[in-house]
Amino acid sequence: MDFLAEGFRRAWDLLVGGDAEVYGIALLTLRVAVVATTISCVLGLPLGYFLATRRFWGRRAALTMVNTALAFPTVVVGLLLYGLLSRRGLLGDLGWLYTWQAIVVGDVLLALPIAAALSAAAIQGVDPRIRRTAETLGAGSWLTAWTVTREARFALAAVITAAFGQVVAEIGTAMIVGGNIRGSTRTLTTAVALYTSQGDFGLALALGLILLVLALLVNVALQVLQGRGSD
Amino acid sequence: MIELRGVRHRYQARVVLDLEHFSVPRGALISVVGHNGAGKSTLLRLLALLEPPTEGQVLLDGKVVPKRPAAALRRRVTLVEQRPILFRGTVHDNLCFGLEARGMGSAAKGIVADVAEQLGLTTLLGRRRHELSDGEVQRVAVARALAVRPDVLLLDEPASSADRAAAGALYRALVRERAERPIAVCVASHQLEDAYRWADDIRALAEGRLSPVTPENLFRVELAPGEGVKQARVGDIDIAVMTDRSGPVVVAVPPTDIFVSREPLASSARNVFKGRVTAMAIERRGAGVHVRADVGGVELVAAITAEAARDLALAPGSPVVFSFKATAVQVF
Numbered sequence: 001m002d003f004l005a006e007g008f009r010r011a012w013d014l015l016v017g018g019d020a021e022v023y024g025i026a027l028l029t030l031r032v033a034v035v036a037t038t039i040s041c042v043l044g045l046p047l048g049y050f051l052a053t054r055r056f057w058g059r060r061a062a063l064t065m066v067n068t069a070l071a072f073p074t075v076v077v078g079l080l081l082y083g084l085l086s087r088r089g090l091l092g093d094l095g096w097l098y099t100w101q102a103i104v105v106g107d108v109l110l111a112l113p114i115a116a117a118l119s120a121a122a123i124q125g126v127d128p129r130i131r132r133t134a135e136t137l138g139a140g141s142w143l144t145a146w147t148v149t150r151e152a153r154f155a156l157a158a159v160i161t162a163a164f165g166q167v168v169a170e171i172g173t174a175m176i177v178g179g180n181i182r183g184s185t186r187t188l189t190t191a192v193a194l195y196t197s198q199g200d201f202g203l204a205l206a207l208g209l210i211l212l213v214l215a216l217l218v219n220v221a222l223q224v225l226q227g228r229g230s231d
Numbered sequence: 232m233i234e235l236r237g238v239r240h241r242y243q244a245r246v247v248l249d250l251e252h253f254s255v256p257r258g259a260l261i262s263v264v265g266h267n268g269a270g271k272s273t274l275l276r277l278l279a280l281l282e283p284p285t286e287g288q289v290l291l292d293g294k295v296v297p298k299r300p301a302a303a304l305r306r307r308v309t310l311v312e313q314r315p316i317l318f319r320g321t322v323h324d325n326l327c328f329g330l331e332a333r334g335m336g337s338a339a340k341g342i343v344a345d346v347a348e349q350l351g352l353t354t355l356l357g358r359r360r361h362e363l364s365d366g367e368v369q370r371v372a373v374a375r376a377l378a379v380r381p382d383v384l385l386l387d388e389p390a391s392s393a394d395r396a397a398a399g400a401l402y403r404a405l406v407r408e409r410a411e412r413p414i415a416v417c418v419a420s421h422q423l424e425d426a427y428r429w430a431d432d433i434r435a436l437a438e439g440r441l442s443p444v445t446p447e448n449l450f451r452v453e454l455a456p457g458e459g460v461k462q463a464r465v466g467d468i469d470i471a472v473m474t475d476r477s478g479p480v481v482v483a484v485p486p487t488d489i490f491v492s493r494e495p496l497a498s499s500a501r502n503v504f505k506g507r508v509t510a511m512a513i514e515r516r517g518a519g520v521h522v523r524a525d526v527g528g529v530e531l532v533a534a535i536t537a538e539a540a541r542d543l544a545l546a547p548g549s550p551v552v553f554s555f556k557a558t559a560v561q562v563f
Contacts, residue, residue, distance in 0.1 A: 129316040133372075136279050137329035138306035138379060147328075150319050 010202020026210045029188040033168040036107035040163050044115025052123035069113030074172030098179035106173030111163040122155030157222045232257040232415040233383045238287030248273050248439040258413035262430035270439035271419035275385045279310035309381040313388045315372030317360040329379035346374040349404040365392035386418045402429045437481040447532045448484040460557050466529035471501035471557040488559035489533035492552045500554040508549045
């Protein structure tokens with residue numbers, strides 16, 4: 001227990017003292033998480049709406065694929081992405097390997113299925129009369145989509161939270177394609193893993209606490225938004 | 232105005248609607264009546280252009296509607312569903328929805344105030360959907376549909392949650408709307424009283440088909456297997472039916488095929504029922520009389536000429552005999 005108490009004390013000192021490394025890692029993590037969540041949701045939510053509302057050949061197969069992608073092991077995604085981004089890979093010319101952009105790409109690959117599959121389920125949960133009523137009152141496809149989406153706003157907020165949770169807690173791809181380079185691609189999760197293995201529990205705990213606070217803040221913000229948006 | 236031609240609509244393999252021709256003319260109020268599952272809601276959804284028929288055509292002003300109609304075409308037709316749903320926001324927001332979809336937001340104020348007043352919603356404009364009763368939701372839905380001034384208005388059981396006063400207000404609003412412009416209205420309803428009072432014409436649907444019979448003479452029965460004359464149990468009477476069909480079916484007795492007499496007639500009719508006249512009504516077009524009688528706990532309606540009614544000196548309470556042939560009974 002002593003080492004835990006010592007760890008908490010160290011964590012507190014680092015956080016209150018404004019340790020540059022700790023806050024640098026936190027800011028990078030936040031940047032990666034916000035960019036990756038935004039890209040995932042901008043692509044995934046419309047994809048989910050499309051899968052939920054359109055009837056087309058292969059729809060069931062597409063839904064199965066998206067749902068299967070939910071269970072992709074992060075290290076496997078990291079490995080495949082490494083192959084693509086390495087110098088001899090298809091995307092090697094981008095020079096993104098061991099950059100924060102590579103971590104974003106990996107996180108998007110993992111969060112996109114979450115955004116698409118869960119938003120499809122959320123949209124399917126909306127009473128079908130909403131869509132029919134909007135259409136019969138003359139709404140075009142954009143207004144109909146907006147009207148249906150507004151009805152699913154609570155579930156969609158949960159989708160965004162889940163996507164953010166996946167991104168902010170991800171370690172496999174960040175480690176493989178980010179490289180955990182100090183001051184460059186070290187995120188909260190990779191740093192916690194590193195400092196724990198080095199025996200620096202205080203620093204690891206401080207970073208872990210920041211990770212928890214970040215997740216808490218995002219959830220609180222979404223809940224506040226949900227409260228404002230109630231009927 | 233709007234019509235269906237040669238429509239056979241299926242859900243999976245089951246034919247749920249089979250109509251050679253159905254139309255709602257400009258300026259008319261057509262009431263469609265029938266049992267639950269008769270196909271009324273499907274009919275309205277096809278007319279509302281929400282889904283194309285599996286076979287056949289929908290025509291609007293004589294022009295075939297494409298399978299994926301453009302928004303401008305869809306905007307001419309509006310449907311109020313049986314259990315309507317309101318969008319998020321206030322009653323006022325809901326009434327503005329269709330107008331804003333048409334880019335008529337600036338004209339919304341006057342139109343919304345007008346329809347709200349017609350349907351007694353003025354004091355409810357600031358309320359949200361969870362603050363309304365089912366009847367109020369239904370009135371808001373009708374007002375929301377009227378606000379967009381459609382050429383064709385389709386209402387599925389519009390007064391099912393309304394009390395008599397609210398139902399009256401709703402139909403009076405339709406009358407006012409029709410007085411202003413030649414809107415085509417089609418109302419699916421269980422409430423025959425409303426249909427008889429407000430509709431220009433009544434069409435009965437049974438098992439997805441139009442029946443030539445008034446809805447009172449439609450009965451859901453179970454027929455035994457086999458061919459020839461069978462007995463269909465309806466209330467306390469057995470109706471002789473000539474059919475090869477068996478299992479659950481709907482039988483229909485055309486009112487014009489019922490002989491009305493004071494005493495049993497010596498005839499080939501297999502169905503002869505004694506009863507008492509419960510009501511008499513002159514047909515809307517004035518050519519005949521509908522004689523409604525209770526025969527063994529079952530109400531049947533017969534259509535006879537005004538002269539025949541006079542000769543028989545029929546009045547509510549009079550003893551009467553209804554006779555019809557087994558081959559006159561239609562099976563759906």
